[in-house]
C-alpha cells in the first residue's frame with residue numbers, strides 16, 4: 413500500500429500522459445489500482461515510453477490539444493475525475509527558442525484552459541498542477557529557492573512556467589478558492605532523469621542513443637552541474653500532494669517544491685562517465701566535448717524543499733548512484749535485452765517504494 417490507498421478505484425486524469433513523466437505517473441497510478449485516464453496532443457517522441465509500455469491498452473486516453481477549451485472540458489465532464497494531474501506542456505527548452513509562441517500558448521493558455529475546466533467541475537476533485545523549478549526568477553544565487561521567492565524567467569520556457577503560475581494564482585483567488593469541492597496544489601520540480609525519456613537535447617537521451625550504437629556522445633558543457641533526480645522522486649511528491657489535499661491535511665491553493673538531495677548535484681561529465689561505466693564502456697573513449705552551446709540555459713537552480721518536508725513529510729529517496737543504476741538498467745533492457753519494459757517499470761516503482769519504506773517516509777503507508 414502507499415498514499416493511504418486513496419488512489420485505489422478512483423478516476424485519475426493525467427494531462428500529458430503520453431510524455432515521459434506522464435507515462436511513469438500513469439503506470440504508477442495503474443499499480444495503485446486507479447482508473448487512469450489521459451489527455452494529450454500527440455506521442456511526442458520516437459521511440460516513446462507510452463508506446464513501449466503499451467499504455468494505450470492499459471488506460472483510457474483521448475488525443476486533444478489543451479488549448480482547445482471545449483474538447484478538454486467535454487472530456488473532463490465525461491470522465492468526471494476524482495483527481496487531475498496537469499502535466500501537458502511544451503517542456504523542451506530548445507524548442508521554446510525555435511517556437512516561442514507555441515510554447516507560450518501551450519504552457520500559459522493551456523493552463524488557463526485547464527483552470528476553466530476546473531471551474532466547471534461540480535463534483536469533489538483534487539487537482540495538482542505541475543509547473544517547474546524554472547518558474548522561479550533565477551537570480552543565480554547559491555541558495556535554494558523557496559516557494560515564496562519571486563517568479564520569472566529570462567528565457568521563454570522559464571517565462572512560460574512563471575506566467576502559468578501567475579495564471580493559476582489569479583484563477584485560485586478569483587474563482588477556485590470559493591469552490592469547496594475543489595482542492596488545488598502546485599508542484600515545482602527540476603530536471604528529471606529516468607528510463608524511457610527520448611526527448612531531444614537531454615543528456616541521458618543523447619548518451620543512451622550513442623552508447624547503444626557504440627558511438628561517442630557529444631557533450632557541450634561537461635563542467636555544468638545539475639541537481640539530477642530520478643523521475644520517481646517528483647512523482648512521489650505529486651502523489652503525496654494529491655493525497656494530502658484530498659485528506660485536507662495541507663494548505664489548499666499552495667505551491668510545493670520537490671527537489672533532490674544536495675549531494676545529487678553532479679557535473680554533466682560525472683553523469684556521462686557513470687552511465688558509460690554501467691554500460692561497460694570506457695568514458696575516455698565514448699565522450700566528445702564540443703563546447704558548442706546552441707542556446708542559453710539558466711545556470712544552477714536549487715530548490716529548498718523544507719516546506720514539503722514540514723507539511724507533507726516528503727523528502728527525496730534515492731542516492732545518485734541508485735538513480736544512475738536504475739536508468740542504465742531500464743535503457744539496457746530496451747536497447748540490448750529487449751525484455752518486457754512495463755514489467756521492469758513496475759518493478760522499479762516497487763523497489764523505489766521499498767527504499768522509501770526503509771526511510772520511513774509517510775507516503776509509503
Ligand SMILES: NC(=O)c1ccc[n+]([C@@H]2O[C@H](COP(=O)([O-])OP(=O)(O)OC[C@H]3O[C@@H](n4cnc5c(N)ncnc54)[C@H](O)[C@@H]3O)[C@@H](O)[C@H]2O)c1
Nearest residue numbers: 428430431432433452453454477478500501503602603604
Ligand atoms: N522532464 C523534466 O526534466 C521536467 C522538469 C521540470 C518540469 N517538467 C514539467 O513536467 C511536465 C511533463 O514533462 P515531460 O518531461 O514529461 O514532457 P514531455 O515532453 O515528455 O511530454 C509532454 C506531454 O504534453 C503533451 N502536450 C504537449 N503539448 C500539448 C498540448 N498543446 N495539448 C495537449 N497535450 C500536450 C504531449 O503530448 C506529452 O504527452 C511538463 O509540464 C514539464 O514542463 C519537466
